[in-house]
Amino acid sequence: MHLDIAVLEGDGIGPEVVAQSIKCLRSVEETFGHSFTFKNGLIGASAIKKTGNPLPKETLKLCKSTDATLFGALGLPEFDDNPKAKVWPEQGLLKLRKKLELFANIRPVKVFPSLVKQSPLSKTQVQNTDLIIFRELSGGIYYGDKSNDEDKNSATDTCTYTESEISRIAHLAFKSARSRKKKVTLVDKANVLETSRLWRRVVRNISESYPDVVLNCLFIDNAAVQMILNPSQFDVILTDNMFGDILSDQGSVIAGSIGLLPSASVGLEHAMFEPIHGSYPNAAGKNIANPVASILSVAMLLQHFKMNEESDAVVAAVLKSFSKKIVTPDILGSSKYGTNYVGDFIADNIM
């Protein structure tokens, strides 16, 4: 198979981790006889520095014209700390998700048996955790009308959802549950928010078309507790953009490091693959960042294109790195292996 892949390295540790993913894709190419081409685009702080724009037109065009996008990470603290800034790196990612209509961000959270000890939670709590979060990614408070009125000294964000925005991701979640443990948990704040009440109504209606799947509803405050206390109760979690952002980061506590969790952002026409972690600027250039989240995102990319055997081979190589303890220091504080070495090991073991 031939795939054209847009590569957006972004900021901080982005370039380093993406470099390892490309090694892995090269290895898949060779082992399985595919052909991948990689085309780089600018995004985030590095794009602002070079062009003034966190998402230059060329980048958007590139992502629209390729088969898939591999994204690293973005953001730099110098932008967070400037409340008067008119542009900042995250706007690039948010705009890209919107323009590509990537409405579903799929974030699996698994506990790898060989890493159970790395989780700060107890073994009984986390073992058997195998959940997947379907986070709505192109609507909600991230994209509603906003204002920040310096004169009135007030600011507003608006959260809007329509039935169709909810139903398209809900169907994906129910379909996924069908091939898994047949349980969907809708996370919302229906005792306070009207948008949550709409989510409940729409999702309940849809659930009637999936009689083999059980639907539960949980308030976000309780869900944030349950994710830690008893994560193995979950199968598929379905939630909105903001709640999904919070809950999926919490998933990293279960897995043992935020450097382990991949994601796929999908729409009807486009798909992007990105670690859930940020740009971690303090680690940039130090060869200590964990490349596994990016590499597992590549496994999701391969699966997306039905290259299941290839995807399994990437996951198997990652598991081998765990069992041989070829891991970065976020996993084993005492580890002497760097980003590059771990990337090489995994790429070499894709077979």
Next chain:
Amino acid sequence: MHLDIAVLEGDGIGPEVVAQSIKCLRSVEETFGHSFTFKNGLIGASAIKKTGNPLPKETLKLCKSTDATLFGALGLPEFDDNPKAKVWPEQGLLKLRKKLELFANIRPVKVFPSLVKQSPLSKTQVQNTDLIIFRELSGGIYYGDKSNDEDKNSATDTCTYTESEISRIAHLAFKSARSRKKKVTLVDKANVLETSRLWRRVVRNISESYPDVVLNCLFIDNAAVQMILNPSQFDVILTDNMFGDILSDQGSVIAGSIGLLPSASVGLEHAMFEPIHGSYPNAAGKNIANPVASILSVAMLLQHFKMNEESDAVVAAVLKSFSKKIVTPDILGSSKYGTNYVGDFIADNIM
């Protein structure tokens, strides 16, 4: 001192836990020579069932005319599961907070040395945790314009903050930090939300008047992780209504049970004291609910009225119940002590 106290038991386990708090206040009355009068009001599901209104006028009048309100818990699942309901229990609490202008919800999270083992997190992680959350309580997305348009099949919630809403709670947070570890962490999502950017601007300005206090900013997704990984890094957390709801529930994971965490909701004229837990309907009437969150809310009430010795005496009695293992089953699964027995023990040990 004489205090008139409005008592709103609410639903589920509300009445049972509040009954223990009243025992404790009676004991304080006797031991320290005060006089407290208690006047009951309806709220929540029980108010809806009797009057059709989750916050009957008389209840609001009662809370306005008394010195403080002691609140239990509210909510029943039959209301959550009815998306067409026009009234539901939580509206009573939200309206009460708004009408009493309780703009700051203060939620301390402490790990009691004798309960460290009860936390699902490791001892090294949680020990030394002593943080306090200042959650804005009468603004934000809880109270902005809402709509739910059945024809258009769309719903909207609006989050608005003004400078003055932010600044009044920010001052409380900085003042509290001054008497503590001198650190305020503002939790927001300033890389996405305009309201968060306003929070950052206002809070940064205010921080200049507190040069002895260090201000940090953290994104909510990261904060939700840090609350679990390394809670002892925090001193005072300052955040908006929705993020505060989520983060403070997470605090219960640190403490070991949601049945342990009290809160004070304060405004310029009124104050209400309430456990952070919900109505836990499955436990209602079974004499298993933990009364400690409600009793520690009483300790916050006493402190609010500068009865510091009295407040300390209540806390000391609670600590004694922990060290004697006179605790409910949420703390020690094997515990044979019920709500009533624990309440009696604590009340009897206020001295």
